[in-house]
Amino acid sequence: MQVKVVIGTIAFMLTMIILGYAALREPERLGHFTAAREGRSVETGAKLYFDNCATCHGVEAKAQECYDSAGNSITCQGLPLNNYFLVCGDTPARLEQTRFEGTKQQFIERTVAAGRSGTAMIAWSERYGGPMRDDQVKNVAAFVLNFANEEFCAQEPISFDWPESVDDFLILETDDFVAAPGDPENGAALYASYACNSCHGTIDEPGSNQIGPWLGDIEEVGATRVEGQTAHQYVYTSILNPNAFIAPDCAQGPCVSPSAMRSDYAFAFSANSPQDMADILAYLLGE
Ligand code: HEC
Ligand code: HEC
Structure with missing residues (x-):
């Protein structure tokens, strides 16, 4: 009788230990399973991305x-x-x-x-x-x-330390960057490579804008947008912080807030060269 109880107790404890071990392993097993499933999802997604999204x-x-x-x-x-x-x-x-x-x-x-x-x-x-x-x-x-x-x-992308004032920027000289006079021809190329034209259209074609305002007349219009801001200051600020001021009229009607414009040009220009800003300003506004 005694022996049976002892054997029974030992068997019971062994069972508990085995069950407990299995229970402890379970999350790990599930973890592997989840990771594998996520991996497959990303892989399938990559193919869908290249077939459908990469063009844009x-x-x-x-x-x-x-x-x-x-x-x-x-x-x-x-x-x-x-x-x-x-x-x-x-x-x-x-x-x-x-x-x-x-x-x-x-x-x-x-x-x-x-x-x-x-x-x-x-x-x-x-x-x-x-x-x-x-x-x-x-x-x-x-x-x-x-x-x-x-x-x-x-690491958060490092942004060039853009001065508030465009005039300060255009004559800036630091250890890492010396502003050169804006090059409008390079500015025209950048206007396309940064895809400004996909939303704002072509400068010499009024009405070619698809999303944002047409920028062919920004030299005059820009000077009237925000009191106290020259066209240069306005365009400079609009690029660095599209939400600082929302333009009134976009291609499809009134512009909306928050702005549909990309808001990471401050970083994109920093990653390439801050000189891109000077060149785009020269292209849009003349020197
Ligand atoms: C014909 C061009 C085009 C195609 C194709 C396209 N997109 Fe877009 N996508 C855009 C545009 C333009 C925007 C910005 C819309 C706006 O102004 O807010 C955008 C915005 C996005 C955004 C939001 C990004 C943000 O920062 O707000 C995501 C996410 C996105 N697209 C994913 C995809 C995926 C995934 C696919 C493929 C299934 C795809 N897009 C296909 C043009 C396209
Ligand atoms: C995804 C579309 C999109 C892209 C790309 C884009 N913009 Fe814009 N932009 C807008 C929209 C929408 C507005 C109006 C809302 C606002 O004021 O932010 C705007 C406003 C502006 C304004 C103010 C216009 C005015 O009439 O007051 C300037 C200047 C400007 N963008 C310059 C640029 C430049 C330069 C680039 C490229 C480096 C660029 N944008 C890229 C959508 C875009």
Whole structure:
């Protein structure tokens, strides 16, 4: 009798130990499973991205290098998605700018699903008349979110220390940067390569703007926008901080707040050269 109780107790304890061990292992197993599933989702999303999105958002999703279906280099119409301000941190700057309340995953999935009305970004979900199933929208969003790896997000991009005043900028001399007189010809090339023309149209063609105001007359108009600001100061500020002042009339009607203009040119110019600013100003406003 005694022996049976002892054996019973030992058996019971052994069972508990084995069960306990299995229970402890379970989250680990689930973790592997989740990681594998996420990996597959990103992979499927990458293919969807290259087939559907790269024409506008670029081969590296930086909106810098775009090709049409025939392989010709074209202007990127979309915004950079491989972008610190869209994917890094719990609440990336882009969500705050657009006053989105939710997670970055929701932001990206909803943008892809529903598109942005009045822009080239169509609704991709079948639910809104687009070509993708919900699982495809999720996969392509997972691909975009996957840019937020530790290395990429470790350091906030460094911005050049832009002076408040355009006059100070145009004569700036520091150890790292000496402003040269703006080159309007290079400014014209930059106006295309930074995709200003995709929203603002061509300077010598009134009405060619698709989203923002036409900028062919900004030399006169810019001087009237904000009291006390010259056209140079106004354009300089508009590029560095599109939300500082919202222009009245856009291509499709009144301009909306927050601005639909990319708000990371301060960083994009810093990464290339602050001189790009001087060249674009020379192109838009003359010297
Ligand atoms: C025909 C060009 C075009 C295609 C194709 C396109 N987009 Fe876009 N996308 C845009 C434009 C333009 C915007 C900016 C809209 C605006 O003004 O807010 C945008 C915005 C976005 C944004 C929001 C970015 C931000 O910072 O607010 C995401 C995310 C996005 N697109 C993802 C995708 C994905 C994923 C695909 C493919 C399924 C795709 N886009 C296909 C043009 C395009
Ligand atoms: C995705 C579309 C888009 C792109 C790309 C874009 N802009 Fe804009 N821009 C806008 C919109 C929309 C407005 C109007 C709302 C506002 O005031 O921010 C605007 C406003 C402006 C204004 C003020 C215009 C006025 O009439 O008051 C200037 C100047 C300007 N942008 C310059 C540029 C330059 C230079 C570039 C390229 C380096 C550029 N933008 C790229 C959409 C864009």
